[in-house]
Structure formats: structure tokens, C-alpha cells
Amino acid sequence: MTQEWWQQEPAPAAKSDARPASRELFEDWLAEMDYALEGFTALGLPDQFTAVPFSRASVVMLEDVTLSRYADPRAFLDAEGPWVDGAVRYAGEAFRRAFGGAWDYSTDLNDPVVGKPYVVLDTAPAVPFSPFHALSMAVGDRGGGVLARAWDGQADAQAEQGHGELDDQRPSEQDATLVPGHSADAHLAAFVAGVDAEVRAWARGPAAPAAQWDGSATSLDLLAQQVVDRKVSVADPMEDPYLSGASRYLGRTLQQLYGGGWQRGQGAKDPMSPYAGRCYLVRLTDEGERISVSPEYLVEVAAEEGDSSIITDGAGTYAP
Template identity: 30%
Template sequence: MTDEEFEAWLDDMHPRLARFEDFLMPTGWTPGFTRESLEELEQYALNRWPDSDAFLEEADLDWIDGAMRYIGEAYLRIGGGGWYVENKPGTAFSGVPVVRLDTIDPFPISPRHLLTALLHRRTGGVLAQVYDGQLLEVQERREAEGPDWEPTRLPVPGITPPEHDPGDTPERDAWAARVDERIEALRAHAGEHGRDLDLSPESLSVLERLAEADLTTPRLDARSEAGAELVAQYASYLGAVLLRQAPGQWSLRPGEAGTDPFVGHPFLKRVDEHGTPRTGLVHSAVEHLTQQRDPGLFAAVLRAYAG
């Protein structure tokens, strides 16, 4: 990975993490960059691959990239520091993104190599062991620096709060202006089930059943005007539920919709009590259902956004 490729890799951090959390891990998984979420991630990998050879043979690059990012970010959230890449030949992690925490003697941690190690050792505790070790390193520096010391993070696009979000656009305003109208249209479309769409978290199970009936059918063309409007109605309702649970705002970055869920797709954004940006990829989640069923998806989007 060249320096230029690494910068592009960092620029993709936010959408790739969101894709990993919302679509590449099971809906029952509880993200949040916690020690427990790392244990669940490790157990998922152990259940999926019987050994490191099977992991390397399958080479699910999309999942591997997301897992690397998630593991590294989990450590950075407890110890500060940042992402690096070393391109000198002969170094242990040459060409692979690593994290170095804001500790007294930071050692590079390679999430990619940890994935192979956990599949080889098969103890279920590799990622948590590293997490615990870094907590001790942070405490050691705090004892050296004083009780008020806190780790410092290097900025990463979409992860550390930006000064300006390009999603605050006229396109966003046009979308937000029609949210209430689309929710009412969805209630009318739902018939007798419309009364159950009361914008409560519990109503998401009803919404998901209706969406699966409407969207996971070969007859639906999400690219048609009618199909796109139906997707927009479901996304509007899901977004309204999220906003009731945690105040935030709509965002829409103009551009052609593709694999990046933050371009051409309306989503929600907020900053939580820890200063960490959180997003609700409501439109991408609804579009996902046009391709395959994914039980519990809407509830998972709510958890990712509201915490």
C-alpha cells in the first residue's frame, strides 16, 4: 500500500466502517467499539472459518477490510493515537495499516495480523487480550503524566468531528422537506397496519415486515420512479424513528449513488456525548432489503445511531 493508497484508505474510513457494522456483521451483533464487541467479532470469525487456511482461501476482502478498520478503531478509542502505514522493505508490517496508541512506548498493532492470529490460536480471547493490555499501557502513561492526562487522537475523516459537513446541502433540505409527507403516504399504503406505524422503536418490527413484503420481490424495480419513491417512504419513516430516540439531523451529500453509503443516499448524523460522530444509514438499509432479507436490520440501524 503506497502513501497515496493509504490516504485514500483513510478517507473511506467512515463509510467502510458503517458498511461493516450495518451489513457485513450479523444483525444480532452489538457494535460500539467495546471490549465485548471485539469478543463477539472474534467468535463470529471462529464460527465462520475452521482455521486460518480457510480464512485465507476464502479471502472475503470486503469483510477483512471492515474488520481491520473496526478492530483498529476500537483500540484507538481507548488509547488515542492514529493509523499509520510503513512501506520500508523488511519491516514486520510493511504495506499494512497499523495503529499506534498514544502510550509511552507505542508498538504498532496490525489488525490484519490479529485476524490471522485469532484463527490460528482459537482461544476466543485474542482481541480482548490486546484491548486489556492497551488499557494498562494507557494507565501507565496517565500515572506518568498526571491524573488529568487523556490520550490524543489523530484526525480521521468522518471519525473525528469535521469542521464542515458537505452533507448540509440544498439536496438535503429538499429531502427533509418531504419526510412527513412520505411517512403519511407510507401509512396510507400500509392499510390497516398504518395505525401501528406510530414512530416508536417497537414499530420497527412492523415496518420491517411491511418492507420485506413490498421490497424483497422480483416485481419491484427500485430504480423506477415508483420503486424509488417507495424506498424513500420507508427510509423517511425509519429516519423519523431514529430522530425521536436521539436528536440529530438529515444529511445528503450530492453525487451518484453507489457503494459509498454517504454519497447520493440520505442518512442521519449526530455527535454523541463522547464527541463521536454517529450515523443512521436509513436509506442504504432500506435499499439493502430490495436485494435480500435481513431480519433485525432496522433495529440494528437504530442501535448504531442511538447507542
């Protein structure tokens, strides 16, 4: 049996305009994230794995399970089959969902994370988190707490960044709540934990066929058109299963494409406010500027006004 593709060191890239084969395989690997995670959590984790999905407690439990399976880093490195792949996916996704960011892959032989998928987190300065290396370190250390320390370090870094005012249309510090891992907002934690499952159910249900929702930027054009074609028959558009799922898909796609983390505006939901009582995305630019977007609000207004450009323009504003 051969190793998982990302466990192999890539050969030096030839001088060509074509992307390296490993990069193409990485993109395929990333496209299968949801289904791979679903299989890993259902079949790869023990029944005692009862922590909230993708929470700090869950990565601590994942480290414990990894230590029980592998006696040393070499055994972990040499492991065949899908379990290590699933553990890498799970740890990386837990950090990405909590702190914002995006998966990436390097073919630069001078890069310490070359050949392994990693997450560039949105905490400043942007630091690559390699779940493969973190889990390998945990297996070698065997003292426990490697992932917990990494999580707490990211939480501290994000807390230090603060929440300065953006502008009159953006949430201020007192309106914003930090993402899970360093927040007591149970609503936000439940929202973040449920986004992927809700998107899958939406894509297979009211938005079927699921194949058209591939997480690409172009799929958002289709989404915008379908939203305005939807006849809103309820007072709160988010009570409509299609529109509610569409807002989750819009947010998840923007996060996967451009990074960022979920936050939640305080207070009751206000139909006139993009942020009050809503979960929204915030990302940092390279200059430290905070850019935010409220997917739920974009979908609501687009559906009510019949204007697809509200979604496409909003997505464009969030993009780098």
C-alpha cells in the first residue's frame, strides 16, 4: 500500500506553467473535506468521544485517542489508511472554525510544512498550523496537552487583537462576541458546530442537486439568482429552509475561500441591522484591517428586494 499523498515528500517542481500535481491533489483532498470528516467522526472515533464537535475539548480528546493508537512518531508517520488523514482533517478544521483561516499546501522544499496540509489562521501575525506535525509532536511528547496549548495560544493571540470600531455599518467592540474557544456564547458555539451539517442537509434537500454547490466563487452567482427567485412566504426569511441553508452556504463558502471567523452581534435580531443578534464573518487583511459580512442579512435583503447583486456585491466586498 502507498502512503496518503500528503504524507509523501513532493519532488522538486519542474519549470512549468502547470500547477504541481501535489497541489492538484490537495485541491481534490480539500473538496472532499465534509464527507471525509463525516466518515471519520462516525467510524474513526470511539463511542466515548462525547465532546462538542470541533471544540477545544474535542481536540484534547482527539490527542488522547491518537496517543492510544500510536506508540511513537515513526508509527504515526508510517501509518497507512484513512485514520491519520481523518485526524489531520479534524484537528485542522477545529482550529480553522474556531479562529478563522484557510487550508493551504506548500511545495516549497524550504518550507517547514512542505508536503502536509496546514491551516493559515487569522490570528495576527498569520501563523500556519500543521495538524500533522502537531499530532506527531503529541505522540512523541506523550505528556498530553500539545493541542490544548496550541489552542490556548491562538485564543490569547486573538483576544489581544481586540475589536475596534470598523465603521458605521460594522459592529463595534460592545456588539461583537468572540468565536468559540474563548466565548461563553452558547448560541454562537452551537451555530458554528452545526454549519457544515446544515449545509449538507440543505444541498441534498431544498437546494438539490448537491453537486452544483462545490464551494466555488462561481457557485455564489447561482446562489444569488436562486435566492431572488425564491418566493418568501414567511415573516422571517430565515424560517424558510432554502433561505436559511443558503445563508449558511454563503457564509461557509466565503470563509473557506477567504478565511475569517464567526462572531455574533449582541442583542435581539433587528431586521434593519446586519449584525444585531446575527452570526457574521470577520477576517483580517494583511494590514490588520477587519472586514466583516453578514451572510444571513445579505440573503434576507436579496430575497425581499429581488436583487441578486446584494449577495454578489457583498461577497465581493469580503473577498481580498
